[in-house]
Amino acid sequence: MTQNLIEKIAQKYVVGLEPGQKVNSGDYITIQPSHILTHDNTGAVMGKFMAIGASKIANPRQPVFALDHNVQDKSEDNLKKYKGIEDFAKEMGVDFYPAGRGIGHQIMLEEGYAFPGEMAVASDSHSNMYGGIGCLGTPVVRTDAAGIWATGKTWWQIPPIVKIELKGKLSAGVTGKDVIITLAGHFNNDEVLNHALEFCGEGIKNLSIDDRLTIANMTTEWGALVGIFPIDDNTIAWLRSRVKILENRGLSGVPSDKDNRQNEKGLNISPRINNDRIAELINENLVSDKGAFYSKIISVDLSTIHPHVAGPDNIKTKTNISEIEKRNIIINKAYLVSCVNSRVSDLTEAAKVLKGKKVAEGVEFYIAAASSEVQAESKKRGDWEILLESGAIELPPGCGPCIGLGVGLLKDGEVGISATNRNFKGRMGSRDAKAYLASPAIVAASAVAGKICGPKKYDLVDLNSSINISEKRRKDNTTIKLLKGFPKQITGEAIYCPQDNLNTDGIFPGKYTYIDNFTPKQQSEVVMENYDPDFGNIAQKGDILVSGFNFGTGSSREQAATALKYKGIQIVIAGSFSQTYKRNAINNGFVVIEAPELINDLKKQYEEEINANVLSIRTSMELTVDFDKSFISTGQKIYDIDPIGSAVQELVIEEGLENWVKNRL
8 A cells, every 4th residue: 555755754663563564544553753852841741750650761862851931930949840850861861951952842953853754752732843854743742751751652643644735936035934824824624633734746845944844833733733844855955954063063062962973073973963864864765655645635836825914813814914014003022932933044034124223112022042053053143133233132042922931921902923833812921912923024024113014015916726635545344453352342322412623621621620639430420511511411321422523622631531431431433533632532541533424424414403502412323333344333324434553452451551551661
């Protein structure tokens, strides 16, 4: 069977496959990623790691710790937390990067932990960014991180994969940030939600690595779990430039590279980015097979993209720069910070706009480099000084205002424009403020003008794009190998809760989340309370819960999964799931299954009840889930489902990830 680039890279990191077995989209697999990044949340992962009884890290070369989120906080509590993480890293022999070195994702790139053709994960949603250099990056939750520390492994379901064909060439002054803002704002009806995106097309060669990193980073905000670019000549050239940078850097500048050595010329050789590894990468020649399957194909002509501003308060509302200028939106703050747009080229673009100008009176313009290396190079080029002379306020390399930490946050009634990746209400300060997103050049121009505007006039044309949905790849009729103790089938009556986007507050009310001694019985008694107060009386032990699309969206609370399990619900079937919800459910040994065709059929069948706002419907429909043959039967119709592979079967048999890890220590 053919494989695309994402499937090929995933194949390299799967453990426990049968001889000759190939992995494809939809498969549940056990992966052993090359590296895992944790940041300030390392402390929380440490707690989980110790709670499962682990005492040592399976492979100390696999984790990377980088402190980057709350780096402005010099309080005793935060310094103690940071010291605890550093001490733990030393004890375990893990590479550690202190506050001030930079944002973890940028460090992953600079130091070669994220390498083309490899798979790296992080307990942070912007690990998608690694795809800008052809590295398969995807997020995991904290429990997964602890499991990887302890065993080196975790599970992953390969998402449905969308091909994004980029044609043509960007016009002068249009950037990767404009590309991703346009894509997220144009295809804004969950077309790529929980998908993996594989960028391709002749337009790729015209995109710099920095543009690719920006686009890949914000595929997260578009709703995707992966955003990957091909490994091409631009990628190889970028790697070679990194080799030269690392060779010329003193060993004292690489505090965690214990394996560094020197070549015959006395130059430093990085253990991760060096000419030997580049040669191996070229020889491997990882490309998608001709005829590889994609669930959707989106085509975009880059020449028809022009600058847009996203927001306020969401990513998927975009306004072209010419139109938003007419609205005369006065700003209070501007930001050039974060992992998406604080690299050298971004600072250069802003400096071009600001050279010889001053930030407008009444505007605060905050800048923070993505890393100390970036800041040093920006200073060397003279860009950093230009920004400071214009009136910019310097912050240390790190996340800061992007995550709502430190100085410079938006206050009540204020308006900000930012080159960050998220502008959700309240994220960068007050919920009563408004935040817009744009490219570094637009942010800089707006800081000078005191209102949202571009640095120049742009020619506006209609976006040339298309989307095509492929006929679902038909599975073969092979029987799935079931482990001893995992059921061949389960049967139960369907209780139908038809709402789309049923969030975790609806499933398990937030007011109970932090009651530490809340028992399983108590969880079962309040499950779905905010969605339907009568659910507890309607649902019965042994039922199969069936719901709409994007089930479990919202917060990451695990109780939204465990409460249904404790209620006696056997499994949840939905059109699609929030990826975080799916991970939390399976990590607790609770199976969830996507069956969009079944859900669409039920919506038609129960249209009258849905229109009457019936929230929980006992259908009298007996569902049979056949894990052996991978289908759901209603007695009238058969619906194919993704195979439940051994990675998930093990978690169900062993009652969750924590037990799975304990049994392997």
